[in-house]
Amino acid sequence: xxxxxLAVTGTIAGLVALLSFKSHDPTTPVxxxxxxxxxxxxxxxxxxxxxxxxxxxxSVAGTLTTGETTITxxxxxxxxxxxxxxxVVKNHKxxxxxxxxxxxxxIHDIQIGEFAFPKLISETLAAQDAKVDAVSGASYTSAGxxxxxxxxxDHGL
Amino acid sequence: xxxVVSFDVPDWVSRDCGGGVVxxxxxxWLHWVDVTFSPYRDDSDVSRFGRGAIPxxxxxxxxxxxxxxxxxxxxxxxxYFTTRPGGRFDPSGYVKGWAIERAAAMLTAAGSAGHxxxxxxxxxxxxxxxxGQPWRVGIADPLRPGSLALVVTGQDFAVATSGIAExxxxxxxxxxxxxxxxxxxxxxxxARLAATDAxxxxxxxxxxxxxxxxxxxxxxxxxxxxxxxxxxxxxxxxAYLASAAGTSSSGDWPAx
Numbered sequence: 001x002x003x004x005x006l007a008v009t010g011t012i013a014g015l016v017a018l019l020s021f022k023s024h025d026p027t028t029p030v031x032x033x034x035x036x037x038x039x040x041x042x043x044x045x046x047x048x049x050x051x052x053x054x055x056x057x058x059s060v061a062g063t064l065t066t067g068e069t070t071i072t073x074x075x076x077x078x079x080x081x082x083x084x085x086x087x088v089v090k091n092h093k094x095x096x097x098x099x100x101x102x103x104x105x106x107i108h109d110i111q112i113g114e115f116a117f118p119k120l121i122s123e124t125l126a127a128q129d130a131k132v133d134a135v136s137g138a139s140y141t142s143a144g145x146x147x148x149x150x151x152x153x154d155h156g157l
Numbered sequence: 158x159x160x161v162v163s164f165d166v167p168d169w170v171s172r173d174c175g176g177g178v179v180x181x182x183x184x185x186w187l188h189w190v191d192v193t194f195s196p197y198r199d200d201s202d203v204s205r206f207g208r209g210a211i212p213x214x215x216x217x218x219x220x221x222x223x224x225x226x227x228x229x230x231x232x233x234x235x236x237y238f239t240t241r242p243g244g245r246f247d248p249s250g251y252v253k254g255w256a257i258e259r260a261a262a263m264l265t266a267a268g269s270a271g272h273x274x275x276x277x278x279x280x281x282x283x284x285x286x287x288x289g290q291p292w293r294v295g296i297a298d299p300l301r302p303g304s305l306a307l308v309v310t311g312q313d314f315a316v317a318t319s320g321i322a323e324x325x326x327x328x329x330x331x332x333x334x335x336x337x338x339x340x341x342x343x344x345x346x347x348a349r350l351a352a353t354d355a356x357x358x359x360x361x362x363x364x365x366x367x368x369x370x371x372x373x374x375x376x377x378x379x380x381x382x383x384x385x386x387x388x389x390x391x392x393x394x395x396a397y398l399a400s401a402a403g404t405s406s407s408g409d410w411p412a413x
Contacts, residue, residue: 130305132295133165133286134275137318137342 059086059100068095081105097121162187162257163275165286170269179267183260190256193217196247207246220248226351227251234359234370239331254317254354257281261350279317281350293399299342299382306342306382308399315350319343319361320382330362339364341384346397347377 064070073085081103088096099121170179193216195201202216213221227248230238240248257276261283264272271284273292282292291312295305299320309316319328320342330337343361347353356377360367371379371391378394 130293130295130308132293132305132308133273133282134163134278134280134292134316135295135297135305136278136280136316136344137297137299137320 059098064088067091072100075101094125097125162260162277164260164264165273165275166264167269167271167287170264170267170272179264179269182267183263186260186263187256190252193219194223194248194252194256196245196249203246203248223248223251223255226255227355230352230355230359233374234356234363236331237362238355238359242329242331250358251351251355253277254279254315255351257354258315258350279315279350279354281315282311283313285312296344296380297342300384300386306388307380309344309346309380309397310399311397314346314348314397315353316344316346317350317354317357318345319357328358328361330364337362337364338384340367341382341386343367343379343381345371345377345379346394353377 059070059072068088068090071087071089073087075082075084082101083103084099084101086098086100087094088098164180164183166180192198193202196203196207198204202211202220205211206213206216206220213224224240227238227240227250230251231240238250240246240250242250253276257274257279258281261272261274261281264274265283269283271287273280273282273286278297280294282294286292291310292314293308293310294316295308296316296318297320298304298306320340328337329335340361343357345353345357345360347356356371356374357379360371360379363370365383367379367381368389368391371377378391378397380388380390380394382388
């Protein structure tokens with residue numbers, strides 16, 4: 001089994017299709033990159049005139065304990081601005097998720113930052129702990145979170 | 158806001174020579190659904206039909222199919238399902254599950270005997286996840302963000318959850334025009350996602366009355382969490398419950 005992600009955005013910008021692959025096979029070799037927040041690639045952002053302020057989003061690479069590595073997801077472009085996720089992985093398991101970049105252009109964006117992202121992060125960890133294939137009812141508020149998370153997972157798990 | 162669609166597919170499906178073509182067709186299908194059915198695109202068939210710019214006969218024939226299905230769900234649910242949730246024409250409450258079910262069917266038609274398709278938390282599982290192992294789908298706990306209420310498991314089934322946790326109180330009770338508030342979340346499990354998802358939306362709008370309603374439907378089961386944290390499930394739901402392993406909090410809950 002492999003996992004493939006397609007993101008469909010209902011915006012004037014049209015379809016953003018992201019294909020990525022994750023194997024369920026736990027023996028998949030780890031190809032972790034030491035994350036410094038740079039990302040393995042960038043995509044064009046649709047943020048227009050307003051600026052995106054990279055608030056308190058910092059890599060956790062400097063706070064790792066033994067056996068932990070960081071994996072940096074690609075910057076996922078969303079209609080609200082770029083989103084980037086970093087994972088801390090130990091023994092093929094996600095132990096922490098950090099948001100490196102997220103939109104802060106509007107009050108709504110900031111609410112997402114304060115509410116939705118922590119929720120998404122804890123759901124990611126809960127889903128992993130319960131060994132589920134999917135979560136129903138999860139607040140997939142941000143396609144960007146999922147996209148960037150998936151690219152990070154693809155690199156390292 | 159877009160939707161992320163995630164696929165679990167056999168390895169061969171994801172390979173370029175055979176499966177890449179399948180996945181490309183699925184991607185084109187989802188793209189076409191978005192272009193045709195998005196209420197956020199002024200030039201979609203749904204938008205043009207909704208504002209009376211074109212008759213149904215000039216729309217993609219699938220719109221008539223969707224409208225007929227929506228009318229069926231609306232009638233079956235006593236009007237708790239509507240194609241005008243916010244006052245304007247928007248059949249998204251049916252289209253999303255329908256599009257995902259079709260995507261899963263495309264993979265089946267291409268030869269896959271086991272795969273799952275997850276569209277933003279609404280999931281169609283086909284066959285098993287490999288080696289006879291059943292699919293495992295967690296149900297998010299609406300009152301404890303980050304926790305799972307329980308895990309459902311099985312083969313060839315669909316799961317859809319409606320709730321206030323997804324995007325705020327966004328499901329309106331068509332009979333009152335106000336956000337449905339009787340439940341924190343409601344999950345429906347059935348064979349196919351289009352109907353399962355639409356039933357979840359209608360049942361959530363009903364509130365507590367949803368229990369008897371889903372109980373009356375053949376082939377569908379429901380699990381709900383109330384705003385106060387109580388839970389209930391229909392009589393056949395237990396068939397989908399995962400045996401203890403992996404669930405953190407389902408053990409104490411009543412069986413019916």
